[in-house]
Amino acid sequence: MKKAIYKVKYYWHSMQFNKNRTLLEDCLSQKLKSDIESKMKYHEREAINYITKL
Numbered sequence: 001m002k003k004a005i006y007k008v009k010y011y012w013h014s015m016q017f018n019k020n021r022t023l024l025e026d027c028l029s030q031k032l033k034s035d036i037e038s039k040m041k042y043h044e045r046e047a048i049n050y051i052t053k054l
Contacts (some may be wrong), residue, residue: 003054009050013047016043020039035053
């Protein structure tokens with residue numbers, strides 16, 4: 001059961017990372033870019049964390 005939960009959390013963080021990467025490409029404001037980059041780093045760390053638990 002835990003593996004299924006970890007898999008769902010991994011996919012969710014991966015999707016959020018990809019969404020933020022797309023937003024970053026279209027962003028013009030430097031402040032907004034830095035906010036999006038910090039969110040991307042968070043979701044990337046969490047995705048890696050959950051994939052290692054599988």
